[in-house]
Amino acid sequence: MNQAYVRNGSSLSKEYIDINNKLAKETLTNEEGNKRSFDANYANFLGVTGGESDYFSYEDFATFDGGKTYHYIGGYYYETLIPLMLLRRSNVALDDLYFSVTNGVIDGVTMIVDPAATNESDPDTKYGFIATGTISEIGTAKIKHIEPFTHEAYHDTIETARNASASSHNYTVKYSLDYGSSVNMYTMKFNEDAIDQVVTINGKTTHTGIKKTDTGYYEYSYNDTTKDLYIEKTHTTPFQSDTVNRYPTFAFSADIFADKDSNGAYVSRGGNGKNGQFVGQCLYLPYMNGQYIDQGNLYITDGYVSKISTKLESFEEEITIEANYSNYDSTTIGIDWTKAKEHDEPTSFQEANSYLYNEMVAWKIDNVVPYLYAKPGWDNTIAHTKSLYDAGHNDCYFETKKFENETARDEFIESYKAKLVEEGWTLTDKSNYNNSYAAYKLYTKTINGNVYELSVSPYLNWNGVALNSVKIHVFSSALSVPDTDW
Structure with missing residues (x-):
């Protein structure tokens, strides 16, 4: 099957037949994952200047036989680059390269590597070689594209x-x-x-x-x-x-x-x-x-x-x-x-998620934050925002896993607010995050002489969009920030 490399915008792409027997293109990338330029890979590099196609020019060639052949006299770098372009070989440096010209038109190319008997490791350079090619259809060449497979009886x-x-x-x-x-x-x-x-x-x-x-x-x-x-x-x-x-x-x-x-x-x-x-x-x-x-x-x-x-x-x-x-x-x-049954609902964070509970112990909020069963479950980790709320207060937050929809999320939030009031928390006029876009009203409670403030809200992503999980955010100078890389 022939292989066609084509322009796809400014990128280099390879054509292939996909699993639906349709012609498709795959954009090629370099080792860093960046798109490869079509011009820098498969352009008419002879005489083209500017941008990534600035390889060499006509001034890099000279004729010694009245214009029948033009030999490359440029720098060593292109003696390795040219065979890479024309032969797709990166391990040779040419000793001579010339184009043949008939009636003012380039119609052939010859590349020569002289023998180097001292190089035992590479046959190409030890024995040398001559590669010749024909150049035709200049300006009229047609690329044969890959064609889908023909349907056969089988x-x-x-x-x-x-x-x-x-x-x-x-x-x-x-x-x-x-x-x-x-x-x-x-x-x-x-x-x-x-x-x-x-x-x-x-x-x-x-x-x-x-x-x-x-x-x-x-x-x-x-x-x-x-x-x-x-x-x-x-x-x-x-x-x-x-x-x-x-x-x-x-x-x-x-x-x-x-x-x-x-x-x-x-x-x-x-x-x-x-x-x-x-x-x-x-x-x-x-x-x-x-x-x-x-x-x-x-x-x-x-x-x-x-x-x-x-x-x-x-x-x-x-x-x-x-x-x-x-x-x-x-x-x-x-x-x-008919025997399908629900799990017994956990009655504490310790029963619901032991990983989260262990982190709550480390933050010293295990006996502070009220537990309420969340059907999707609770996430494993606790994070903090480096006291964005108020200097002198530590903070931490954790979240539920995602509820099935916004309605289920909001129903849980209202139930949790009722749970807070039931356990002696008082709603205040204060908001977390200093009344920023993410501000939610704080509930407060004094426990063992320490003042705690807590908000319950939808979890917001980095640009303020409410997700279907619920965030519990706790503020208090009594929190213990675990030894982390933060």
């Missing part, structure tokens, strides 16, 4: 199986990620109203999933020994709809595959190191869409996708991925959904 078999697997919401897939030193195992069972997942990583197995309800769905955890089924989190968003899809899509073109090989595999083609990304469309592995996966294998049995496999490089290790599909239209999950 692609109908792949398309039928792809559609069948994509349409089915009832099957089992078992897949493994083999890192060489360890293997992660996954078993996914798909039904019309539930998706069940058993994962084994480093010898530890977890059993979780999601279950459809009349109002949305809930996340669950399941104990295979005790048969305990716990509702971990409920959602009012749809389990499945025109805009929400929770099943692997198998969204790729059948045309990217070569015909079946001797092992029964259809091997993906093209893709500029990305055609194996189709694997991510067949599994719960969305991160694979950004990975370079040079090729993958697809197997078909009884009109369905029955197996996929590939390898990818990640953080200098090779990961082997293999997935096997079975029990289309006959998969059962085997959980008694």
